[in-house]
Amino acid sequence: MSHSTIDQTGAPLLQVDDLKKHFPLRGGILGGTTGYVYAVDGVSFDIRRGETLSLVGESGCGKSTVGKALLQLYPITSGQVVLGGQRIDTMSSxxxxxxxxRMQVVFQDPFSSLNPRMRVRDxxxxxxxxxxxxxxKDELDAKLGKLMDTVRLPRDAIGRWPHEFSGGQRQRIGIARALxxxxxxxxxxxxxxxxxxxxKAQIVNLLQDLQSQLGxxxxxxxxDLAIVEHMTHRVAVMYLGKIVEVAPRRSLFAAPKHPYTQALLSAVPVPQPGAARDRIILKGDVPSPINPPSGCRFHTRCPxxxxxxxxxxxxxxxxxxxxTAACHLHxxxxEQNPLAGAASPLH
Incomplete structure (x- = not known):
């Protein structure tokens, strides 16, 4: 766990309020809008300086869309994004x-996120x-050398091309670019x-060290909940475009308060072979974000x-x-709430 100091005073660094991103579906003879993909449908959270918030959920739940919407890579449908006290979602480019x-990104694929025609220096x-x-130029060179030191790559590698590095080294370059x-x-x-x-473990350790050094x-x-448990302060769990639970790391992993979170945790591999585990198998498939269920979106699969x-x-x-959790059981x-005294399937 990172030992960076979380700034508990004043307003959070990032505040996201009721963020929505709906993608129009086009079709028909005239190519008009035939419906929407409700990829992100009313998401709110905040992050303080020096804090790690993990956004977790199955593939297709909308978590990467949240990241891209915050970075303004997608125009948002509605909601507010406030960074350092300034509302940024309505700003001109x-x-x-x-x-x-002030807000940078490290992408998933270290192979496609670096321009193959540019040397690391550029x-x-x-x-x-x-x-x-x-x-x-001297100041630039000094900064470049320091960046290579920070992500633990040799300074003389700065003249090389991306294809000359392994995946983990490329991801270090991606982190250096963000820094x-x-x-x-x-x-x-x-x-x-x-x-x-x-x-993975090396990159997670690097991110934690950078967080404590730079705030x-x-x-x-x-x-990947196993990685999240090692490196986060708080966790927000997403299901089908909505956040269903937000909690400090220890609280969420020890006693989840949403049936979906319980099921996610029950699927995390156990460190000790042969340890007892109550695996929760969810029935059915994740509904389509084009036509989400009424009421609670999880109700079609909830035990x-x-x-x-x-x-x-x-x-x-x-x-x-x-x-916090979004569940009527609470x-x-x-005595009627099966989640009231439930311990995590991990512990």
Whole structure:
């Protein structure tokens, strides 16, 4: 776990309020809009300086779309994104340009995210030049050397091409490129999922060290709960375009308060072979984001579903300090709530 200091004073670094991203479906003879993909459908969270928030869920739940919408790679349908007290989702591209420096990204694929026609030196120098962060060639060279040291790559490798590096080394270059802009927040979009197990651990350790050295905030988008448990402060769980649970790491892994989170945790591999595990197998497939179910979106697969779940959409509510879940079970008396005293399937 990272030992960076989370700034608990003042406003959060990033505030996301009711973020929606709906993609239009085109079809018919005239190519008109025939419907929408409700990829992200009302997501709210915040991240403090120096904090890691992990956004987790199955493939297709909308978590990567959240990351791209925050970076303004997609125009958002509605909602608000506030970075450092400034609302950024309504800014023009020219106003947004200097603010982009504060929020950088490390992409999933270290092979396609680096320009194969640029040497490492030029890849890293580009953001420094773009944002005017070095005044002289000597200052630029010093920054480039320091970046290579920071991500633990040899300085003399700066003249090489991306294809001359392994996947893990390329991801270090991707992290160095993000750091070159001197950001406050880095969005890691499945940043370790394409890497081998041993390399994953190295990159996670590197990110944690950088966080404690530089006070960075991280939005860590992942489906790998085993990695998330090692490196996050808080976890937000997404299902079909909505956040269903948000909690501090220990609280979520020890006692999840949403049936979907329980099922996700039950699928995490156990460190000790032969250890007891109650695997929760969800029935059915994830519904389509084009036509999500009414009421609670999880009700079609939930083992505890009752009538209210089919018609009434649950809101995120606090179940204990700092732990919120969107589940009608928490409105029942404790003796009728199967989640009230439930321990995690991991523990």
């Amino acid at each position: 020219s106003t947004l340009r200097p603010i982009r420096r 890849i890293l120098a580009e953001p420094i030049r773009n944002f005017g962060l070095a005044k002289t 070159a802009a001197e950001p406050d927040l880095i969005i890691c979009d499945e940043a370790v999922s394409a890497l081998d197990v041993s390399v 960075l905030a991280l939005l860590f988008i992942s489906h 505890y579903v009752f009538d209210r779940c089919r018609v009434d959409e649950p809101k995120l509510q606090e179940t204990e300090a700092g732990h 409105d029942l008396p404790p």
